Amino acid sequence: MISWSDVLCLVLVGLINCQNSDQTYPNVTVTLRALHPSGFRAYISANADQTNNIVFNGILYENMEKARNSESDIGLLWGFATRKAHSEWLFEDHFVTLAVGTVIKYGIFIPDQHPNGASKNGRASLTLDGAEPDYKFFRVSYLVDPRTPGPNCLPTLTKVRGRTVCAGEVIFEDNFDTLREDLWQIEQYIPTDHPEHPFLSYQKLDTDRNVYVEDGILNIVPKLQEDLIRKYSSILTGSLDLSDGHRIKNVQNPHSAIIVRKILLEPVFKKFDGQKELASIIKIALAGGNREITANKLQLTLGVAAGGTSVFPDSFVTPHGRTKPWNNSDPKASLKFWQNRDSWYPSWTTPNLIVDYVKVVAL
Template identity: 35%
Template sequence: MLIAIADCQIEDVAPDMTVEFRPLRPKGLQAFITADRKVAEFVFFDGEIYQTDKSTKIVSSMFGAAVRQYKGIDNKCLYENYDVVLEVGMIIQYRVYIPNVFHDLNVKNEQATLSFNTVISDYSTFDITELFDRLPFPSPGHFCKETVTKVVGKQVCAGDVIFEDNFDTFRTDLWQIEQYIPTDHPENPFVSYQSLTADPNVFVRNGSLHIVPKLQEDFLEINQSIETGSLDLGDGCTRRQCSKTAFGPDILPPIVSGQVTSLPFAFTYGIVTIRAKLPRGDWLYPEFLLEPLTKKYVGDKELASVLKIIEIITSIQFIRNSNACYESRDDLIRRIMRDEHWREEFHEYELRWTPDEIELIMDNDLYLRSTMRTLKQCLKDFGFVPSFNEYRQLSFSVAAGGTVEFPDSIVTDAGYVKPWRNTDAKASLKFWRNKDEWLPTWTAPSLEIDYVKVVAL
């Protein structure tokens, strides 16, 4: 992964941070970084290992988050890398910094680039004169059971809570509010994702995260319209598509919604639990996703590599019409979809992601299971075999419409037939011009998340 770093304003001063290294035998490195608790809950470590001096060939490069979650060591963040092989006489050139605004995680030619603002400090060096045994984790005397779960920048033990947020406040050290137009999203939702300030659409209230979809026309300039105007997200844009101009039937996204992504947290395998109240309104649907860290959407088939923590309407994308690809409790799914009071209350949704299978659970009832072997074989029929063992981030949002999620034959509770066809080039336009039917049903369009927790297997 390439890291693009931009200096902050000249008046910003890099906070004082000290690093204590423990080069490990037979391999590995632990770096304990002391930083003021008021400054950050995590910092980034960036280092290069040289054989003897900086004029020789680089042996290895390192980058990752050092998170303040190491029990028993006060006021320190821990960076861990257990893949590097170190020897006495080697030199580590390093720097540590605290990110401010994350701009983008772009992928080009399979190379990921993460960009953010920060105060850049000078490089420092550390001479390896001794190798050490690995410090017990998470504290002396604690038994650490091995786990297949991996977390970027740290070691974890089986049963550890590796990520948790109860949304007492909105924590900018855990979440990035996305701003982009998802034109390359395979579901083609009729939305743009923004962080509104005058009338916030992503906020914390009464211990819950709220994500609220709104009409884009309410935020356009007076002389602009959905069908003829332009939308430019400017410097706040966080992904590829940052602007759009309406042209013919290709109108601006009719809905402005919100999306949050767990940055810098990313993991492989675990149990994700979310307690949430789903949005109510025609053509609205929540997205609780595990998105690959270094690959977003690069084509129609890439959606298959995104793990969905909840999928009530269509189960798993691309294989929803093949029961041979998964086991499902169709009776439970039908009951949920037909119960008009289901979305009026909070429910607990769970994804169990292991190397062998995935399971989707709602309120302790298993409703879908598929083995990785079966899932890959089914997806192979579509000419695409995704990887399900890579680091992934949490992503929560509310989407509307789109050209995949809702079958053309669907009819709303009020008896309205879906006003667009998924293959229609005018799909978004027909959705928008039908707003007199669907907008009155948006009685509670907000997605409310009470808590999220991720536990290592």
Template identity: 30%
Template sequence: MALDAFGRLVFLYLACAKLVSAQYTIPDVTIQALKPKGIRVSIPDSRGVSLFVFQGNLNKEIGSNDVGVIAGEVTNPMDGLWMYEDLDLQLKVGDVIYYYVFVSNDGKGYVKDRLTFTVRVLEDPISTGPNDCAPTQTRVRNGQACAGKIIFEEKFDYLREDVWQIEQYIPDEPDYPFVSYQRPFNVPTVSVQGGYLRIEPKLQQNIPGFSNSSIEMGSLDLFSGCTATSTKCRTEAWGASILPPIVSGKLTSKAFAFTYGVVEIRAKLPQGDWLYPDILLESFLKKYGSLNYASGVLRVAGARGNGQLSVGTADFGNKLLFGGVLMDAKCRDILLRNKTSSRPWGDDYHIYAVRWTPDEITLLVDGEEWTRITPSSNSLKDLFSTSCDIPRSVLATGSKLAPFDDHFVLSLGVAAGGITEFPDGVTSAGKPKPWQNTSRKASLRFWQDIASWIETWRQPALLVDYVTVRAL
């Protein structure tokens, strides 16, 4: 392509880019000055990227619509990178490259401009190539991690059961959600459609083959295909204790577990009264204990599905994003952080991310950092109230980030109700929550109020576009 024609193309891209809202965030650009001469520019690959354009000037500023003397257009990634090279460019220490980049993602244009790079050292092009494995703090179970490289990627072209375990069991402590995780034959709760993972809750009474007389009587047997301990594979309705009225889905990464890294999940959250997504990192081997949150749970993102959920003026509904570390059920409200949006988080796809290092945990949404959890010089516990019942095993061993210093797995699911996610005293669209968290009849009261909440389940599914994990 001729340079002037290339410039006109970039100008049109830039003009279009200003018309779209930012759903994709251009990652940090890596520039290497090579010896004896040359330049290498790259960004990590991610789902939806179809074009990477670099425009730069040497020791001279560049306008956001200008064509630079260093110009490249890349239409295909290589080894997980969108990379442009010019091995004829002569650079020296002290040179400054003024540049901007354009990326096309899912048919939309995105620009990152007014950037600079100062040459500090000339690097060997062989030792710094895309196949080089630089050391990293990230650890992978039964695998190797290289700095900045993707260690896990799922684009959901189909449901890979060699990668994901589709859970089947009845969850209990500490949340006791009003669901069972199943994979019914004719009514899938977990599916892949058009390149998206779909996890959608259903009513147990509508599942084909459910032969019991009702939710309030009978039994639920999940032993065939159960993925948990035997105590979570079967239950019977008795008195105030009914069968879980909701059937939902949950996926857990089967073989992949890691310690430290950057996780990105592009997803649309479910909406509907008393629903909430589970987008989690969970301990793989439960190093610090198996009960409650003893070994830690990291909630990457969550939003309650109710459109209007409040206590007084406090909003707990679908405009409130929450996430963070969980080490104790009693003080979860102290541990979790939140961020408010002007629109429901389930209205659009967003990129929910966590950067997990040995020193801190940072949560981001659409590239914007919204909370950072940094322990004191002693331990993570010192950040939180002494009312948290942190297990002694966490305090006695491990790093200052314990229990978040062990291998964790990815977990994706949808739950409903329960005794921790929805505080007592909240009202939904002006109506009191139908159950009390301390009551034996909590699930029954929820079920008896079905006429109020089922009509709000117009978008009850969690939709996931992609999941990536990158080494530090």
């Protein structure tokens, strides 16, 4: 076992060790950039399809002489790189400040398998098996604008506020190991000014939740309002409190839940408004179908809707010969939708929207 004590691979309270192996080290090319006013990036091209882990290990020195003699280092650049495309990886450090003349002694470590973690005496350790990296030297000769595209950047129509992206680059990803409220916001409102006017309200329930993560899966569950308030009042005479100070009476709607990503890629909209066009809403599934999905405002919304006064034409007939029970121009369309629930509610055998992961990739 070879300990990286000479390069001090200390992560929080964990010490990382590496072992030699007979595996041939894959071809790796690296482009390093020191950013202005701070930050560092390593663009890595590696034939490493069998691993999800690539480690960048760098040591900082004031000049080349000290770097070659491995003496008096002034800092570290260490961490796991992120896969950006098929064989492209990116390691970033947003906080390090590099000066012209600084030298980085660096190596790229590709484990044979997933890291093995352990804990001893309250100290976490991480062991990686793989070929020892071939260390090289990089001298900072100038600082780069962080908005400059990467070395293998292909042009894309996708635009992201504040930075340049490349075709195939992963812009956002969530695997729903937990419901991250720093990324997602559960909306609560009745979409009376929504361009499609769906017949529902969006609510966040504290008990018998309709939005939750379980076993790495996001679940959005539509429920009938009638079932929720039956113990206390009728849907025709009761009231609905959406916790924002507005009480809406006599709501004849089922309800669901909608999740809006709070970290937006284009103009910020917290809710739908009358000016928002249908083309700016990403629909993962839509009755009637879209051959092309256009999104010129990449706000990502996940939700379950019901009915509506623009999605289904008045001439719509189900495969079982049933006609639509409301007209789009009827001011009581949602009421007629509710009154005909005996015809559509039995079809809600698996109404949940389940999402394994969300990944947004530049075109």
